[in-house]
Amino acid sequence: MALRYKTFFYNQKNPQPFQERILASSLAVAVSQTLINPMEVLKTRLMLQRTGQYKGLLDCACQILGREGTRAFYRGYLPNMLGIVPYACTDLAVYESLRWVWLYLGFESNNPNGMVSLLSITLSSTCGQMASYPLTLVRTRMQAQDTLEGSNPTMQDVFGKILAQQGMPGLYRGVTPTLLKVLPAVGISYVVYEAMKSVLGVAKSLPSCLEG
Template identity: 50%
Template sequence: MKKKSLGESISIPDEFTEQEKRSGDWWRHLVAAGIAGAVARTCTAPFDRLKVMMQVHSLKSRRLRLIGGFEQMVKEGGIHSLWRGNGVNVFKIAPETTLKIGAYEQVKCYFLFVSGSLAGATAQTCIYPMEVLKTRMILGETGQYSGIIDCGKKLLKQEGVRTFFKGYIPNFLGILPYAGIDLAVYELLKNYWLEHYATNSVDPGIIILLGCSALSHTCGQIASFPLNLVRTRMQVQGEFFFFNGVIKIHNNEGKKGFFRGLTPNIIKVLPAVIISCAAYEKVTQHMGLI
C-alpha cells in the first residue's frame, strides 16, 4: 500500500494492494483517515474560525489581531464559540476524503500537479455547499443558527439555492494550485529524501513525513490564500462579484489585504498534521491494520 499527503491529513493511502481490496481493509483505512481528520480539525478549529473572521472583518475599525480575535470570540459567545462551524467542517470530511482519493486514483497516471489539482477540484465541487454553511455558521452570532440543518433552511429561504454556490469560482481557481502544490511538493520532498539520505529503507520515517506534509501544506496554503480570501468574502456578501471584489480589496486594503488571516492559518498547519498523523496511527492500530 502506498500513502500520500492530503493536506492536513498524513499517511492516507492512495493505492491499495489486491489483498487489501479483497479483505476489505481499504475502507477501514478510509474510516481511519476520516476519524483522524475530524480529530485534527476539531483541535485546530479555533484558528480556522479566527482566520475566517479576520478575512471578513477588513475595516480598520473592526480589524482583528491574533490574541484580540480570540478574546472577542470568547466575549461574544463563550469558550465553546471557538468551535462554531466545526460541525460542518467535520461532517464534510467523509465525502471530501473519499472523493479526493477516488479522483486521485483515476488521474494519477498524469504528473503529480495535474492529478492533485483535479482530485482537489473534484472533491471541492461536490462538497462546496458545505463550505458555504461552514463560513456562515462561523460568522453567525450566538443563537443565530441552532445547527447545520437550521442554517441551511434559513439560507435557502432567505437567499435561494444560488447562495450555496457563492464564491465557487475563486474556490475552484484556488484549489487547483493548492491541491496541486500540496501533493507535488510532498512527493518531491519525500522522494528527494529517499534518493539522497535513505540507506536501506524505503520508509522515510514519521518525522520526515511530518516535515514534508507540513511544508507542502504551507506552500499550498500561501499560493492559494488570496483566492481563499476572495471566496470567503463572496460567501458572506451576495453582491460581491469576483473581479470587482479583487479590485475592491486591492484599492481599499492593498496587497496585504489578500493575506489577511494567513497567520492563524499557518499556525495551525503543524499541529493539525501531527494530530492527524497520531490519530490515524492509533485508529489503524485499534482496527488491526498495522
C-alpha cells in the same frame, strides 16, 4: 478519493507522471469541495451572524434558501475551484522535491521515518496554503455576503475591493491562524492515516508509487 483517481490514471509499467498526480489530486479536491461548499457557506454565516440572527444550523439554511435561493449555497465556488490548481501543484511539487532531498541525504525513499514524512507533508501543505490563500480569502468574503444587505459581489468585485482598500497585503489577511492550524491538522491526519494503514493492511496491498 485521491487514491481512487491515482489508481485510475496509474500505469503499471511506469511510475506515475507528475502531471497525472496533479490531475488526480485536483479532481479529488474538486469533488470533495463541491460536496461541502454548502456547509462552508453555513459555517461562515453562523460564525459571522448578528446576535439572535439564526436559531441554529437548520434555521440558517432555511433563511438563506428563502432570501437568496439555492445559488447562495455555492457562493465562492469559482475562486474555490480556481484555488485547487495552485494548491495541488505547489503541495505536490514541494513534497516531491523534499522526497528527493531525503533520498539524496540517504533516507529510505519508500519508507522514511515518521518525522521525515510528517515534516515533508507539513511543509508542502504550508506552501500549498500560501499559494492558494488569496483565492481562499475571496471565497470566504463571498460566502459571508448577505443579499438582504444589498450585496452580491462577483469574484472580480471582491478582488478589486481588497486591492483598492488594503493593497496586496490585504490578500493575506488572516493567513497566520490558517498556517498555525496546518501542523496539528496534518499531524493528526498523518498519525491516523498511518495507524489505519497498519490496522487494515493497506500498505501491503498498494503499489509503492501510489502511497506518496
